Amino acid sequence: MAPQLKLRELKPGFGAEILDVDLTTADNETLDAVVDTFNQRGAILLRGQEMEPDDLMSFISRFGQPEGHTQKQFTLPGYPEIFILSNREVDGKPIGAHNDGVGWHTDYSYKEEPVKCTMLYAKEVPPEGSDTLLADQCAAYNALSEERKAELDGLKLHHSYQHLMSTREFGRMELSEEMKAANPDVIHPLIRTHPANGRKALWVSTGTVKEIVGMPNPEGLELVDELVDFVTRDEFVHRHKWQVGDILMWDNRCTLHTGTVYDDTKYYRLMHRLWVKGDKPY
Template identity: 35%
Template sequence: MQTQSIIPSGRACGAEVRGVDLAALDAATVSTLQQAVLEHLVVVVRGRPLADPQLLALGRAFGEIEPPGMSVIGKPYIDAYPEILVISNLMSDGQPLGNLGAGEAVWHTDMSYRSRPCTIAILHALEVPPAGGNTYFANQYLAYDTLPAALKARLDGRMLIHDETYNSAGQLRKGFAAVTDPREAPGAQHRVFRTHPQTGRKALYLGRRRNAYIIGLSLTESEQLLDQLWAHASRPELVWGHEWRTGDTLIWDNRCVIHRRDAFDPQARRMMHRVQIRGEIPR
């Protein structure tokens, strides 16, 4: 049995977990992963291929699996495993085999448009392009900690609309109509600051920029303030980036990070499978 170790990235978040077998989970491995995610917010296990049942078992080790958001084709991509969301640019007979395509996926929090956003997200790489497609994470504990006191006071208790119509690649979700006025966007309303139920720390909680609206402000004031908050939340000193290899698995705490993805050559192949864990109402 390999010795388990955790290698911090040296950045504001992120660590590599070594010596664990995600395909043969035991209590010690699950405990190591859970504690590493709480401490480092996002962890990677390198080069350990997982079959879909093994990915689902890994997800269930963290809690109840949350069904994915609506795909761009209006149904699950994998009929045998509807809990798995496919992230891919590949096509078959003119139909996408996964969400997001090959373009950039902008900074966002997963599924914040739901009243109970997912807590943990797990993304596994089946195929990766030779360049591009890297994923970046920004620590939102530190984003909150470093906000000016006057801005914290101004936003304390404020609610934010989290739009459901578009995904992070700008694709309109199946069954939704385009929205041009953020005040009319469908989606959950959450506090701008949320408190992590396990660590007790506060984090900036913005969801995604498009069609967001801070309730109670004028639209112009909300737009200006959100631009300011997003610039603050994604500062380079808060960010760690992951360059993918086949078989990598990323696990992150969706309550206290935002993430984005680089674009890549649309002629290259990228295939990722993801599960996410059912969450609580943000407080």
């Protein structure tokens, strides 16, 4: 019989903080219940964790096969699936990506099979700023009128890694031919069905989206912006304020997220990010 976890909603109808579970000592039944909670709730939070890299890899593997990273230079030595987010430098060189993930998006949306989930583990956090915001795209879809749902159903988005890297606010980059070949443009549905629970999500994003297929710009991108504005209204958004030892995981199949900036002249931040391989959106 599966154990009953002690839960607290992150916001009404979305996400769960899982209380009184130590991920390094929990038994298999408890960890299975953690995974099930994630699949049903869209996001989970566990505070006060003390995780070594091997612990992170063991835990993330319960959700599926860990996914690698497009950018390799900031992965943890010996752990290519653990990516470092930080503004710290060693010998004058950055140890991690800084201001990565600022702007509403879903991770790896420019891939044929975007990542299933994202996990962040907080090792060092500023006392202010650097919050992570999660938007519940299922709640946003459910809030649409039936007429609006019908208008949007069947629309497809053109996602492009090359477009993202050439237009992003922080650290624009011209891709090598090898990187372009490894990350070709993809087409994904605007309305996505969750494979684990059948719920529909208004699966819009920014950064990677180049156009709505069959709709001329700027009309298409204006519609994308309108939908992002809708999905990210306060009623659909949870703001996470970080503490050291937090593990926050969100389901990229039904959420939108963004990082926020902080005063990097006063504070340091250090996070470990892990991903799980996903499936083709439908």
